[in-house]
Amino acid sequence: MAGFPTPTVVLSECLGIRAVRYDGGIIFDEFVETLKKYVTVVPVCPEVGAGLGVPRNPLALYRDGNAVYLIDLKTGEDITHRVKRYAELFLSDLVDVDGFLLKSGSPSCGIGDSKIYGRGGAVLRRSNGLFAELARSSYPLLPFESEKRLLNFGIRRNYLTRLFAISDLRISLNNINRVETVVELHRRYKYVLMLYSPHYLKILGKLVAERSHIDLHKLVNLYRRYFLEALMKNPGRGSYANVFTHLYSHLKDRMSIQERDYLKSLIDEYRVGRETLKALIAYFKGFIYRLGDRYLEEQKFLEPYPPELEVGIPV
Ligand code: SF4
Structure with missing residues (x-):
């Protein structure tokens, strides 16, 4: 990552x-x-x-x-x-x-x-x-x-995810001189944005798609504002399960039937509280590394902040 x-x-x-x-x-x-x-x-x-x-x-x-x-x-x-x-x-x-x-x-x-x-x-x-x-x-x-x-693990994860995303947003967009920087930022936060707000993901996606018709300064200001607003509502278990289902759809054609059934059952277990988020992320990372999927490897959703920051909380 x-x-x-x-x-x-x-x-x-x-x-x-x-x-x-x-x-x-x-x-x-x-x-x-x-x-x-x-x-x-x-x-x-x-x-x-x-x-x-x-x-x-x-x-x-x-x-x-x-x-x-x-x-x-x-x-x-x-x-x-x-x-x-x-x-x-x-x-x-x-x-x-x-x-x-x-x-x-x-x-x-x-x-x-x-x-x-x-x-x-x-x-x-x-x-x-x-x-x-x-x-x-x-x-x-x-x-x-x-x-x-x-x-509390949920509160800490949410805080750290927002903190590191907002920092990335600020550093990437300060003194920006090429529009591709916005495209790259949007690409690596696609699943984080989906987690927090599919509604804002759509708005931001549209903004990025129309980038060639918008002045760069205006694009950056709008992107920054919507990105910050998108992260305001804390995601629950259902939102996480939704993102994992999208990751699964992205990977499934390259998996064996057994692997597909296994991942699907893990998402279901997570959805009803019988599997932890940490374990599910570890399973997905394993598949992503094995398949060498560069697009998913770059996604901040799977590792939004340094893992060492989960110190001291049983999960
Ligand atoms: S001592 Fe600590 S809690 Fe009290 S005002 Fe200063 S920084 Fe805040």
Whole structure:
């Protein structure tokens, strides 16, 4: 399978970069440590960036009316604007970023799991931290996850597939001077796009087919936008089974009857949850290598990111 791009990831600084937690601590996570070898890290600590020291008083999010405030739990000081101002500056300076990996549960960095308290001190709900919320609205089409959620294989696979695809898209299309680059990109992501959205695969395919009638700059902008939109909806088991069925159709004429029956039964087993994705991919790779199918060997669907990034999760 082909090489990988180097994505640029905004990473919470307390995740193994610097001891910046409110209590002076740092967190080491096996997956994050592995990921650092394959990406360019842009570290961020919104609280230290806003001028708070280490150690510092713990903070929490409070809701009052329709607004949410970031409050120093010991002094009662409202530091919402300080952190917001820093976050806005940080986000406006960012260039060429492909995704975010932020610390779970933090009132600044949490993704969907930061506690929001009411006036009486009860937890009203869980939501994004202050920085995470601003970052998500600045980059609505990029992947965001926390180190905790990435312990789930499905979530991690989806995050990494999007992260490396978006990085490939960015690197391929930046400073592009030949239209064939778009054609090649589209070819290697055909089955990834089919997995995420057959609807967008069709739109992108049409765009590529009509490339000679479209100005290159316009083509690149449209392709980039639709590609990012295509990856927004997480694929389920049925979507994977659909792609495997297409791969099977591509290969079947070069297989023995026994091999065909075997692959078909594996797809059926996978569809009903009796076979794993990892095993099915391994079987397909074996057939593809044996048949020497260069077109499928180039497909990002079968190896969308370095396999070493599946560290620490039983599949
Ligand atoms: S969770 Fe975010 S704000 Fe808190 S220490 Fe880590 S990087 Fe800083």
